[in-house]
Amino acid sequence: MYLQGTGGNLVNMDIDCDGALGTGDGSCDSSEDTQGQTSFQGTVAGYKKGIKDLNAYIHSFVVLGNEGSKSGYVTFDPRSVNVQPLSIVAVVCGNQMFYGVWGDTNGDDGPPLIGEVSDSLGRACYGNAVNGNAAHDANDVLYIAFTGQDAVPGANGANWAASSFSAFESSLGSLGDQLVARIGSTGSTPPPASSTKPSGSQPTCSWSGHCAGASCGSDDDCSDDLTCNSGKCGTSGSTSPPPPPPPSCSWAGHCAGASCSSDDDCSDELACIKKVCAVDPNN
Known part of the structure; x- marks a missing residue:
């Protein structure tokens, strides 16, 4: 399922700044509708991993669905299409892809909404341009929720007690x-595709x-001393030729440099x- x-x-x-915030960087301080718990707080606590709820400063989570009882309020429960609580959601934003979980649901204290993530995930996508009271307004973000119980990492399939995003x-x-x-x-699930993100054996970075x-368009898109080599952040000194200049395209968010899994995810002739x-x- 994807959001359109x-x-x-x-x-x-x-x-979204709901949940057990604790001490963070203050980017949620400006939020005017913070709730003290997320929709699946009971399940998270039941994992018995030392946390009582999701933390918007740490956990990458996505808000899916609208629930409420006000007259005229449009409701939607993702479970009706077999999307399960705390299941994996892929988010493509700013030519990057991150993984999160379905961690919260919109209530009827405001209009029904689609397209909302935890503060930490939003800032990974767009940095200081977003916070608890500032959104990314362009309609260029792709959210993909996966169906079935096998999309749920469960108690032991994720680092729920992590101290960082x-x-x-x-x-x-x-x-x-x-x-x-x-x-x-079609048919059976193919073997895992190689991730565009660095594996655990690769060095960490400050951004x-x-x-x-990570995908990049210039050295400014890469953390620390990394440089942009053939559209990927890497160590300096690469002999790879620079990437061709990105052509303009008719499908925003799917131009040159955008993350993809097949040619169908790319605009025009890309x-x-x-x-x-x-x-x-080769063409």
Whole structure:
């Protein structure tokens, strides 16, 4: 299941600060509708991993569905299409892909919404441009929720007690890659696709989502001393030629440099090369 806005567009990204915030960087202080718990607090606590609820400063989670009883309020329960609580959701934002879980639901204290993530996930996508009271308004974010119980990492399939966004998000990588690999497949689930994110054996960096292996358009998109080599952040000194200049395209968010799993994810004549939309040099 993926989220679609009006007119066939993708959707934006609002910021959710619900749950057990504790001590963070203050980016949720400006939120005017913070709730003290998320929708699946009981399940999270039941995992017995030392936390009582999801923390928007740490856990990458997505808000799906609308529930309420007000007259005229449009409701939707993702479980009606077999999307399960705390299951994996892939989010493609700013030419990057992150994994999160379905961790909260909209209530009828405001209008029904689609396109909302935890503060930590939003800031991994768009940095200081977003916070508890500032959203990413462009309709260029892709959210993909996976159906079935096998999309739920469960108590032991994720680092629920993580102390940082990167530690939690990376713990979803193995299952997330398997789920992404089955998109568009027929028959049995294919083997996991290689992730565009650095593996645990690679060095960490100070800018989550911009470490070695992340998609990039220039050196400014890469953390620390990494440079942009052939559309990927990596160590300096690469002999790889620079990527061709990205052509303009008719499908926002699917131009050159965008993450992809097949050619169908790329605009116009672009092809999916090493999980990044790019000009095919063979054509």
